[in-house]
Amino acid sequence: MAVAQGFRSSKQDFSFGPWKITAAKTHIMKSKDIERLAEEMKLPALPEMLFGDNVLRIEHSDGFGIEFNAVDALKRVNNMQDSVKVACAQEWQESRADSEHSKEVVKRYDWTYTTDYRGTLLGENVSMTPSPTTERIDLEKLKAREQIVFFEDVLLFEDELHDHGVSMISVKIRVMPTSFFLLLRFFLRVDGVLIRIHDTRLYHEAGSDFMLREFSARESKISELKHVPPPLYTDPNEIAQYLPLRFSEFEKLDFPVKE
Template sequence: MSTIPKYEKFHEGSQQGIKINGWAITTNKSSISNSREIEKVQKEIKISLPEMFFGNNLLRISNDYGVILEFSPLDALKMVDATAEGGEKVKVAYSEEWKKKSAKNHEHIKDVVKPYDWTYTTSYSGTLRGTVDGQVFEESTDRIDMEKLKKVEEIVFYDEIDLFEDELADNGTAILNVKIRVMPSGFYILQRFFLRVDEVLFRMNDTRTYHEFGTDYLQLEYTSREEHYNKIRACIPKYKEDDISQLTDINWINTKLPPPKKDGLMIKKLRVVPKSEI
């Protein structure tokens, strides 16, 4: 077990967080954006907002040397394909599945295809707003040690923040949220974009960010995985095959998706202390 370093928790209004080992971790959790806030956001992006947009929600981590990394719903939406081609991506990539789905409910399906990526798929992996010595994330081969993170350790701070959600005109769901946990040894962030298009596909884009206290770097891993809907459905045990509730269980689906393809994996590192401190 790690010795628990000194820390200070804070909570004011919609913000809460913790200061520990030279880091300040802050979450802001509020209600769904109101009409005035939505109108302001729509001036910045070219696509319609998801049904549930939590524009004021935010996760920010910063350290004493000036590093600032944020996870923002607006920045995530700015990375959604806003072109007409984006609206056809799922239809083209899964043409056979789409034809079958469309045949079942043609009138409803044509309503969901919009002149942008209506699945709200985003490869967003955070916004770097402050650095030390002008450093940026650089490619790396060092993976996050997930086995180390499985070890039992006290959690001194935890939070989960919703960023946006949409039911895709009753054709599935698209969800983006972010979780953080702080342990005596460091902190771990998981931002997850989850997509289910009924009868067509499942997709999961995960951004994992980890810092071990005492090291001079922050690790980031982005993975993108997807699979045909029916292949995941086939994973339901035979004795439960009529029970499709598991297809709404994101944790269960996570265990059934295949590993990411080569272009669906990104590993990076960011130096978070000045060279003079190394």
């Protein structure tokens, strides 16, 4: 079977002390699998580009860890109501409805695929325990020019909202000699309406018995971004600083205690 030019499935494993970091990137999910998944999730449509087998996994030799995958991210999407009302929403939803069933009422759901997913904790019998914390990830320390021994960026899903913007979630990790840092970012731009960014940052320092996980939700109506050059609207890294913080949560993920 011919592979699309320029695309190659890849799976990388990287060892960091007792940790095994796996980054798998492969093709968009097949349509029959997408249909089955949409039915399970009670969503009338799923993102145009859904990478159901893409994953970033961080697993300890004792069997616990955390992973980031598209299916679990979509499970956090509201399948009962719209999150954004725009003039084009009805027309857009109707265009996504299966033509055979076009006479049925199109089910309301969050067509922006907004998710507050923060990762999936792993472990059969043991897993990390999240609890609120006053500790913070030292972002200044992360800006220091420490050697990066491993880096990967994995796209989980993306949808162009029928040419009315973009909704996407991706996860990137960088491993330094003494720590690793991960950013899971959900980015939504509905043209002429709003921009929303949900970030999950995860940090672990070698030798410590916990990870720090920080979640933040930022959002602004585009009408309130008149002072920002429009070309920045399409760049999550640039626009993030202009979006007011709506919500944040700080957690410590404690490792299971050995018996």
